[in-house]
Amino acid sequence: MASDTVKVGKYQIDAREYLAPGHTFCTGCAEALAIRLVCKAVGENAIIAMATGCSEVCTSPLPVTSWQLPWLHTLFENTGAEISGIEAGLKAMMRKGKVPERDIKFVAMGGDGGTSDIGLQSLSGALERGHDFLYLCWDNEAYMNTGIQRSSATPYGASTTTAPAGKLSMGQSTQKKNLVEIFAAHGIPYVATASPSYPFDLMNKVKKGIAVKGPAYIHVYTVCPTGWRTTSDRTIEIGKLATETGVFPLYEIENGKYRINYEPKTLKPVEEYLKAQGRFRHLSPAEIAKIQDKVNEDIALLKERAVRFPAG
Ligand SMILES: Cc1ncc(C[n+]2csc(CCOP(=O)(O)OP(=O)(O)O)c2C)c(N)n1
Ligand SMILES: [Mg+2]
Numbered sequence: 001m002a003s004d005t006v007k008v009g010k011y012q013i014d015a016r017e018y019l020a021p022g023h024t025f026c027t028g029c030a031e032a033l034a035i036r037l038v039c040k041a042v043g044e045n046a047i048i049a050m051a052t053g054c055s056e057v058c059t060s061p062l063p064v065t066s067w068q069l070p071w072l073h074t075l076f077e078n079t080g081a082e083i084s085g086i087e088a089g090l091k092a093m094m095r096k097g098k099v100p101e102r103d104i105k106f107v108a109m110g111g112d113g114g115t116s117d118i119g120l121q122s123l124s125g126a127l128e129r130g131h132d133f134l135y136l137c138w139d140n141e142a143y144m145n146t147g148i149q150r151s152s153a154t155p156y157g158a159s160t161t162t163a164p165a166g167k168l169s170m171g172q173s174t175q176k177k178n179l180v181e182i183f184a185a186h187g188i189p190y191v192a193t194a195s196p197s198y199p200f201d202l203m204n205k206v207k208k209g210i211a212v213k214g215p216a217y218i219h220v221y222t223v224c225p226t227g228w229r230t231t232s233d234r235t236i237e238i239g240k241l242a243t244e245t246g247v248f249p250l251y252e253i254e255n256g257k258y259r260i261n262y263e264p265k266t267l268k269p270v271e272e273y274l275k276a277q278g279r280f281r282h283l284s285p286a287e288i289a290k291i292q293d294k295v296n297e298d299i300a301l302l303k304e305r306a307v308r309f310p311a312g
Pocket of ligand 1 (some may be wrong): 118
């Protein structure tokens with residue numbers, strides 16, 4: 001309905017709020033903003049399954065909830081299995097005439113820990129079986145809800161409570177797991193990266209992800225002021241810096257074809273991004289140079305893929 005949308009620049013967006021105020025997210029949490037925007041792009045005919053994590057804890061402190069959509073809290077381990085069952089079950093009931101036919105959007109959400117570590121197996125199964133759903137990973141690069149523990153999505157060099165920087169350690173010693181390529185390798189129709197620092201790009205990708213038949217995966221970069229040791233007023237800026245430095249490129253893979261959505265002529269030095277965050281404060285110039293080299297390598301590889309397998 002026209003009254004339910006609002007024009008922002010050239011975009012017509014849903015004016016309704018599906019995430020009610022009163023939630024308990026930290027000030028400046030990009031995850032909260034991402035969820036608000038994503039739900040506007042998904043719209044009202046949705047069922048959401050959400051893994052344990054900040055988003056779940058902050059939106060459903062018993063006995064209240066911020067959710068204005070049907071929403072289920074799932075375990076870390078079974079988010080993929082749960083959304084599969086909801087989708088298959090409801091579709092079967094529709095076929096049998098037990099519930100009215102409706103175009104329902106099946107959406108699952110989880111943090112980087114819930115997605116890259118604990119829930120990976122059930123999500124991989126759901127993608128492989130080809131269920132019709134959109135999965136969104138909120139990547140704040142650690143297990144934030146339980147106190148900033150490292151996950152396999154924590155970047156090299158970041159200090160966390162379980163990989164702390166100190167005399168004998170420079171923080172996380174492993175490289176961030178590349179979930180986007182792992183899920184693209186499942187051959188699903190749509191995979192993308194997105195960030196609430198680029199809200200319309202994020203919402204467009206969500207619309208694409210729910211429109212495709214079959215599974216879609218969007219990896220959303222969510223700056224965490226508490227865990228990253230940044231001030232809450234810099235969330236949008238730091239999200240942009242991640243993309244402008246090449247640390248978090250925005251791209252999509254549609255049926256195996258790559259499209260880079262934002263390609264500045266020259267990337268800013270990674271140091272600008274690292275220096276803005278307390279979790280990287282301890283890094284030596286040599287470590288910063290290593291991180292810069294890795295970003296250069298990753299960007300070169302992404303560009304190569306986009307040339308070899310270009311989107312139409
Ligand atoms: C199997 C299991 N292990 C550990 C926990 C404890 N736990 C609850 S929330 C959380 C952190 C979640 O991290 P992530 O998925 O990255 O989401 P975030 O809180 O960072 O948004 C952990 C470890 C749990 N609930 N279940
Ligand atoms: Mg996390």
